[in-house]
Amino acid sequence: MKLLIIGSNGQLGSDLVKTAESLRRHIVVPIDYPQIDIRDKASVESVVNDAAPDAVINCAAFTAVDDCETKRDTAFALNADACGNLALAAKARSSLLIHISTDYVFDGTASSPYTENDNANPRTVYGKSKLRGEEIITELYGDNSMIFRIAWLYGAGGKNFVKTIRRVASSCSQENKPLKVVNDQFGTPTWTVSVCRQILSVIDGGERGIFHATCEGDCSWFDFAKEIVSAYGIGAEVSPCTTEEYPSKTPRPRYSVLENARLKALNANIMPEWREAFREFLSTEEGI
Numbered sequence: 001m002k003l004l005i006i007g008s009n010g011q012l013g014s015d016l017v018k019t020a021e022s023l024r025r026h027i028v029v030p031i032d033y034p035q036i037d038i039r040d041k042a043s044v045e046s047v048v049n050d051a052a053p054d055a056v057i058n059c060a061a062f063t064a065v066d067d068c069e070t071k072r073d074t075a076f077a078l079n080a081d082a083c084g085n086l087a088l089a090a091k092a093r094s095s096l097l098i099h100i101s102t103d104y105v106f107d108g109t110a111s112s113p114y115t116e117n118d119n120a121n122p123r124t125v126y127g128k129s130k131l132r133g134e135e136i137i138t139e140l141y142g143d144n145s146m147i148f149r150i151a152w153l154y155g156a157g158g159k160n161f162v163k164t165i166r167r168v169a170s171s172c173s174q175e176n177k178p179l180k181v182v183n184d185q186f187g188t189p190t191w192t193v194s195v196c197r198q199i200l201s202v203i204d205g206g207e208r209g210i211f212h213a214t215c216e217g218d219c220s221w222f223d224f225a226k227e228i229v230s231a232y233g234i235g236a237e238v239s240p241c242t243t244e245e246y247p248s249k250t251p252r253p254r255y256s257v258l259e260n261a262r263l264k265a266l267n268a269n270i271m272p273e274w275r276e277a278f279r280e281f282l283s284t285e286e287g288i
């Protein structure tokens with residue numbers, strides 16, 4: 001297939017380009033801002049028409065959760081309205097549209113994993129804008145689009161929890177201070193490459209709609225931080241704390257565990273257990 005990958009310099013997009021190219025089954029056309037501005041209908045139409053792809057895969061978004069609170073218009077322009085531009089441009093060429101969404105569409109008050117059938121109830125501007133993006137794609141092009149909700153993403157590129165913990169734990173170790181990490185927010189660390197492999201394995205299967213696609217199992221941020229510190233051999237003490245002790249500007253979901261229910265029902269779930277994926281990430285050149 002010919003794949004137009006938008007947001008190709010981002011954390012997920014850059015690994016999707018590499019993973020798709022390594023399969024040698026696809027023609028990959030990577031593009032990112034400013035060569036495309038997904039907020040601009042004409043820009044999207046022109047790029048999609050020039051590339052003439054079988055599938056448009058959108059990895060571009062406004063992902064800075066705290067900044068979304070103060071830049072609401074930008075958040076909705078990029079995470080919601082731009083989805084309309086993508087849906088209409090893909091529809092005009094009958095190209096499949098693949099889009100990425102998030103656990104932040106849920107309120108995080110559940111105590112068992114969220115499935116695709118659970119009601120969304122976002123509590124942040126980021127989550128609300130991403131949910132609106134899902135709705136726009138579904139309204140305009142639901143019959144030929146797939147939306148993958150992912151969570152707790154880390155990879156070789158971009159900012160993420162693994163890199164932050166490595167950096168902060170190293171300075172804590174030098175200063176002989178414990179590293180406090182919240183132990184009452186739960187989710188599933190999910191490696192970019194696992195998501196890429198999952199998307200590419202179902203891309204020509206004919207299924208449409210919303211899919212959860214996170215790694216298997218769950219843990220707290222504290223548990224994940226302990227794994228990271230141990231994997232990189234950093235001599236810092238990691239100590240658990242509560243969300244109240246470590247407040248963030250924007251509320252974080254307490255419980256973000258997603259069940260890949262639709263993929264499992266299709267016998268198509270290839271997402272690995274999160275520790276196994278983290279080990280593979282570490283064994284790659286970029287992971288180390």
Ligand SMILES: NC(=O)c1ccc[n+]([C@@H]2O[C@H](COP(=O)([O-])OP(=O)(O)OC[C@H]3O[C@@H](n4cnc5c(N)ncnc54)[C@H](OP(=O)(O)O)[C@@H]3O)[C@@H](O)[C@H]2O)c1
Pocket residue numbers: 006007008009010011012013032033034036037038039059060061062063078100101102103130150151152153154158159
């Ligand atoms: N990161 C996570 O933990 C996480 C969790 C759940 C879901 N997700 C979702 O996963 C997807 C990928 O996230 P990510 O972490 O890979 O994001 P990212 O690293 O922030 O990448 C986003 C990309 O979008 C580009 N972009 C920004 N504005 C644009 C515009 N107007 N037109 C075209 N491209 C533009 C960015 O370019 P610039 O750098 O030049 O701005 C960047 O390359 C997003 O849909 C996100 O909501 C992420």
